[in-house]
Amino acid sequence: MNLFSDIRSLVASAIAQLQAQGKLPEGLELGPVTVEPPRDPLHGDMATNAAMVLAKPAGMKPRDIAEALGPILLADERVVAVDVAGPGFLNLRLAPAVWQQVARAVLTEGTGYGRSDMGQGARVNVEYVSANPTGPLHVGHTRGAVFGDALASLLAYAGYDVTREYYINDGGAQVDVLARSVYLRYLEAHGKPVTFADGTYPGEYLIAVGAALKDKVGEAYIDQPEEIWLEDVRNYATDAMMDLVRADLKSLGVVMDVFFSEKSLYGTGKIEEAIADLDAKGLIYRGVLEPPKGKKPEDWEPREQTLFKSTEHGDDVDRPIMKSDGSWTYFAPDIAYHYDKVSRGFDQLIDVFGADHGGYVKRMKAAVSALSNGTVPLDIKLCQLVRLFKNGEPFKMSKRAGTFVTLSDVVEQVGPDVTRFVMLTRKNDAALDFDFAKVLEQSRENPVFYVQYANARVNSVLRKAAAAEIDVTDAALSQADLGAMTHESELAVARKLAEWPRLIEIAARTHEPHRVAFYLYELASDLHALWNRGNDEPGLRFLQDDDPAVSQAKIALARAVSVVISAGLGILGVTPAEEMR
Template sequence: MDVFALFSTRIAAALHVLFPELDKALLSRFVVEPPRDAGHGDLSSNAAMIVAKPLGKSPREVATVLAEHFKHDRDVASVEVAGPGFLNFRLADQVWHQVLKSIGTEGENFGRSNVGAGEKVNIEYVSANPTGPMHVGHTRGAVYGDTLASLMAFTGYDVTREYYINDAGGQVDVLARSAFLRYREALGEKVEIPAGLYPGDYLVPVGKELAEEFGDRLLKDGEEAVLPLIKERTLAAMLALIKADLGKLGIKHDVFFSERTLHGQGGDIDLTLEWLRERGMVYQGRLEAPKGKTPDDWEDREQTLFRAKDYGDDTDRALIKSDGSYTYFAADIAYHRNKYLRGFNHMVNVLGADHSGYIKRLQAAVKAVSLGEADIDVRICQLVRLLRNGEPVKMSKRSGDLVTLADLVDEVGADATRFMLLFRRNDAAMDFDFALVKEQTRDNPVFYVQYAHARAYSVFRKADHELPALNLSDAAIKGAELDLLVHPADLELIRVLAAWPRTVAAAAVAHEPHRIAFYLHDVAAAFHGFWAKGNEDPQLRFVNVEQPKLTLARLALVDAVRQVLLNGLTLLGVSAPEALS
């Protein structure tokens, strides 16, 4: 039960009855939301302000008519007209009791919706070069993308989780040469990793596997001759390593798309450029030198250019290099046309902090290749600074120069990694302190939320101990007399829980999974706060041996807290323990 959606429907119905001349399209443009000041009521709507002008009336005049209508609604305790024409509602207690009942009835589906209406969405995230293990910079994007995918699936979108394998660039040749050195090392040769190659220990097992399979035969054939074979074996090994690293966080993709499949004669890039040329989206011309410092890859020559400026970019973009090979952007255009042809009119790309300059060019590419039918939201995940008691963390030997995803998860666990990386907006830089996330204090957000879930279970254990004759079955909890919950503290906690459906839908539409982490922290704070009140006022204790019926009603409230916390933690990919050690 979503009280905000419920009253949005009721206000639209009232407007239709009171002002039948209104265009029906207007009835979906107003909002129902919590007022900025909780003292103004439970719900607030700008409906009168949206429809007043078409009606030729003032917003307050329309709002007054609506207010008079809702005074006869048994679910409305009071309704007031405020400011220029806002409607502020206070709901009857029975509405909150209905919310509580719906949580018990809907269980794990509480908050699930059809906001997405089955729309296909492609969410591409991580997409790191397959040249080594995942590092912390990749981890934030991995957690963000995976959680967004879960969130959108929960709200009715048809989601595909995709990983774009950058396996066509020069870095793959560098990787293969680095693996060849490790192969020689495995055969007993003393080697040094020169500058420009990958020095990480993660290639040592690849070299050993090659030595075990081929012996010294690859040495006899020479490096250049065997490089293609080594490249294939090394890429496969790196992809397996990446999947294993992501698996530590419970992350799996539906599709692993190889960039190499775009290349080659008659490949997607060739076909895409031909398609663009037929529509006049490509031309031969020169690019003006960028203002300020001239980048190394800028060339003052006539070249093949995509009319990116016509589609919102700051400049047109080169598609073919001076050596005749395609630019990375040519592959990007072809790849996103491939997505569009697979039926994705909605795309989300999750990129690292160094890719902010890609936003407009990708938006231009998608707009062009779909003739305006598709859209893309490019999300940038900013840098994570790793600290230990406020001091920067030393680098990992395994990766050569970076702290890996595996390092992070092995030390603090998947739960802390996922929750903490989501407890801040993706576009804001963040500090991740190993010491903090290991603390069992209220300053540690993941512990604070998980402790609330575990505390809910402890309430039931306490009730079972102090009231052994009380029926604590699911049926008994669902049948509790909820109208006994009339104390302001009871109702305030239910109001917090009632915000879950609206929160999860809004987070999905806005592509902001951090809202879920923030909300769960609010739920935990409200629950812990209620517990503290019970320590001061016996009438607010969850378990009261003198009032078994009230106890059963309060247990229904506690169970609802547990359920909402479970639903939210599940979306975040974080466990919900029944007890904490």
């Protein structure tokens, strides 16, 4: 059941009826017509912009269209009032029976309530985290991991075929630095004095890796030149770091479908193949770029380079793909990687990057547009910084990394559920403050607690009802007589439940999983408000003394809230709480 979709269909049917009567012209585009909750609940239950968006193509005044639509909509038994507001907005008020049926639909459909076929099985690749394999994941990676994983779950819930992917940046100079850092820990494990030069990684997390390398090769690399051990140690260290990354992700509940190695692009012809594809399209040339903005002429050395004509696909400037020494720029393997994703037949690509990749968006979109001939959209989501606090004061905590707070530090402090939910309490492109004390508070100001407490309250009611020998299975509750559910506080909960299917489609379409977290907080707030009203008005309590039938009806509404909260938390990767301690 998708009530907003159903009422939109009613509006479309009314428009068709006016067209059949010659009161509206044929051929009107109904795509922009929406039905949504009004900004002010006092105006009604739903509002449609139909008259506003059809006025210009119909050559009519919006209010005239609205007044013609009103009586047709009012003839439907679900609609009890229609008001024309302002220049032509239509506000609808629905019968209480409509909202009562929402709770029944939730219990009948169960985990299927809110699921959508909007994606129609389209294949989507969501690439996220993709950190250099040079150390443990830090708190910034944590936000990208949570966002990407929740987005993948959201898209799957909305009917897409989703692949979760991690791009291992193991093809650049940083992995050579990693190898040298591990080699120092290897020497240290043999009792040798070592000094970490600038640029090497001094974090304690490499101590165990160096010791394990000692156990594997013994003294074989001691006093040997770099060319003897560098490649072997690089491979060994990269594997060890990726084992650490996988363990960190697993502690957060993140499991990837694909780990793609950048190194696999080199020496295999894959980069050359991707560039050849662009060259065949006339997009590769030799040329000289203009100096970057802000550069003085004397600071700029113009030189001929091999360039990708990215400006033909929306970029600001063309981009170099080959250095003057004939080696590839860092952009070339990224082009090849996305060429591989396009070649794998994905219908849509999503990349989740850190805040420092803002300058990379247009060039990457241009590359994918060129490689796919404009058929595969690429959406790049930037995750802004996470600022750590404790009791309102800036907080630094680094036991092993040397210079940053790790993902495992955060999870160890507050647990994976709290970590995941809090990381989604802001839109991805807004900075996020993470206060280790506040996220564990048991108050309304803590959205994690507030949502979990709502679910725990429902489960408490179910346990008490079962103890009173009331049948509270979903099958029984779905057959309860909901006619007594008429109080405004009860209807407010049902209205919010009705928004869930619409919310899913909006969040999936905009690639914004934070909308799910916001919605769950609002739903929990409505449930808590109803609960608190019951403290003063016994008739609103979920358990009614000596009236199992009425109790069953009221519990049906509460259980419907739990079903939706559990579904929403599932998308966010959070385990619903059955009780709070």
